[in-house]
Amino acid sequence: MQMAKHSYKLGAAQFCTFLACLATLSIITLACAKEAPKKPKGFTYIQQLAKTNGFGQIEVGVEAITLRSIWTTIAFTLDSRRVTMNGTTIWLNAPTRMVNGKWALTDIDADKTITPLLRPLDCLGHYGYKTIVLDPGHGGKDSGGVGPDTLLEKETALDIARKLRISLAGLGYKVHLTRETDISIELQDRCELARAWKADLFISIHCNSSSSPHANGIESFALSLPGYPSTNARGQKASDEVENPGNKNDLGNIVLGHEIQRSLIKTSGRVDRGLRRARFVVLKNAPCPAALVECGFLSNQEESKLLRDEAYLARISKALTYGIDNYMSKVRKARLIAADTP
Numbered sequence: 001m002q003m004a005k006h007s008y009k010l011g012a013a014q015f016c017t018f019l020a021c022l023a024t025l026s027i028i029t030l031a032c033a034k035e036a037p038k039k040p041k042g043f044t045y046i047q048q049l050a051k052t053n054g055f056g057q058i059e060v061g062v063e064a065i066t067l068r069s070i071w072t073t074i075a076f077t078l079d080s081r082r083v084t085m086n087g088t089t090i091w092l093n094a095p096t097r098m099v100n101g102k103w104a105l106t107d108i109d110a111d112k113t114i115t116p117l118l119r120p121l122d123c124l125g126h127y128g129y130k131t132i133v134l135d136p137g138h139g140g141k142d143s144g145g146v147g148p149d150t151l152l153e154k155e156t157a158l159d160i161a162r163k164l165r166i167s168l169a170g171l172g173y174k175v176h177l178t179r180e181t182d183i184s185i186e187l188q189d190r191c192e193l194a195r196a197w198k199a200d201l202f203i204s205i206h207c208n209s210s211s212s213p214h215a216n217g218i219e220s221f222a223l224s225l226p227g228y229p230s231t232n233a234r235g236q237k238a239s240d241e242v243e244n245p246g247n248k249n250d251l252g253n254i255v256l257g258h259e260i261q262r263s264l265i266k267t268s269g270r271v272d273r274g275l276r277r278a279r280f281v282v283l284k285n286a287p288c289p290a291a292l293v294e295c296g297f298l299s300n301q302e303e304s305k306l307l308r309d310e311a312y313l314a315r316i317s318k319a320l321t322y323g324i325d326n327y328m329s330k331v332r333k334a335r336l337i338a339a340d341t342p
């Protein structure tokens with residue numbers, strides 16, 4: 001059967017119509033391209049983050065942007081790593097900035113700092129929730145910081161860990177201490193013990209010291225993310241690029257650190273120095289979500305007095321108990337949701 005032959009030749013009028021259509025199409029395409037909300041490379045717009053996470057109210061100022069929902073208020077400051085979430089300070093890996101005239105933060109801060117804190121149940125479903133390893137800092141010949149009245153960091157850390165063990169065991173957790181007495185123990189060995197005990201969570205307990213007697217307050221640390229300097233570092237080093245074993249728990253680390261810092265500040269009433277990032281050996285090599293806490297400054301007169309006070313140490317231990325239990329409750333809920341998801 002012979003197919004009918006069609007002519008593809010256009011008359012002059014048809015050709016003009018064709019060109020006009022093509023031009024219109026190009027204009028529409030260009031207009032769409034202009035209006036489409038393009039995501040800048042490496043950055044997330046804060047207003048987009050707010051929209052994705054159901055923040056109904058956004059207050060934009062010259063120096064600050066604040067997102068509000070029924071549960072959460074987050075305040076970002078321009079060109080700053082400091083963020084507050086429901087009043088607790090968190091340090092971003094990189095400062096916020098304006099990109100194409102809009103507030104933005106790095107993708108890594110959106111994905112590995114802010115989002116896990118807003119949606120912890122989406123990211124904790126594969127963690128455990130039973131075994132806790134407490135790591136009293138220093139010990140033996142290593143006294144750690146020394147207070148003005150010869151108060152030793154290693155003793156205060158052990159005292160807090162012992163109190164904390166009692167309260168956590170009372171809630172049904174299995175608790176191990178990396179040291180029970182005043183002995184030296186290598187940093188790497190503390191992580192190996194946690195691995196041998198199949199730890200679900202690791203907390204290293206310390207007290208701070210500074211050359212300035214005025215430095216005071218409480219801070220917690222989660223492991224730094226690859227490619228970014230630690231919060232207290234000046235400038236970037238080659239070792240900042242390395243991904244450490246503890247980075248496989250980045251999402252658990254940030255949620256745990258935030259729960260602990262939030263609880264410590266609420267219960268102690270001390271100055272909030274925030275949840276920071278650092279590459280401490282115990283954080284780099286912990287086999288499970290891990291945080292390091294600095295419970296006050298031995299070098300500060302007021303806080304060294306508090307760190308001698310049994311009532312204050314009991315408050316710190318209670319705060320850590322709440323923070324750890326809040327984290328574990330989130331893991332339990334996340335696991336239930338994960339088990340229900342086909």
Ligand SMILES: [Zn+2]
Pocket residue numbers: 137138144145153206207
């Ligand atoms: Zn220490």
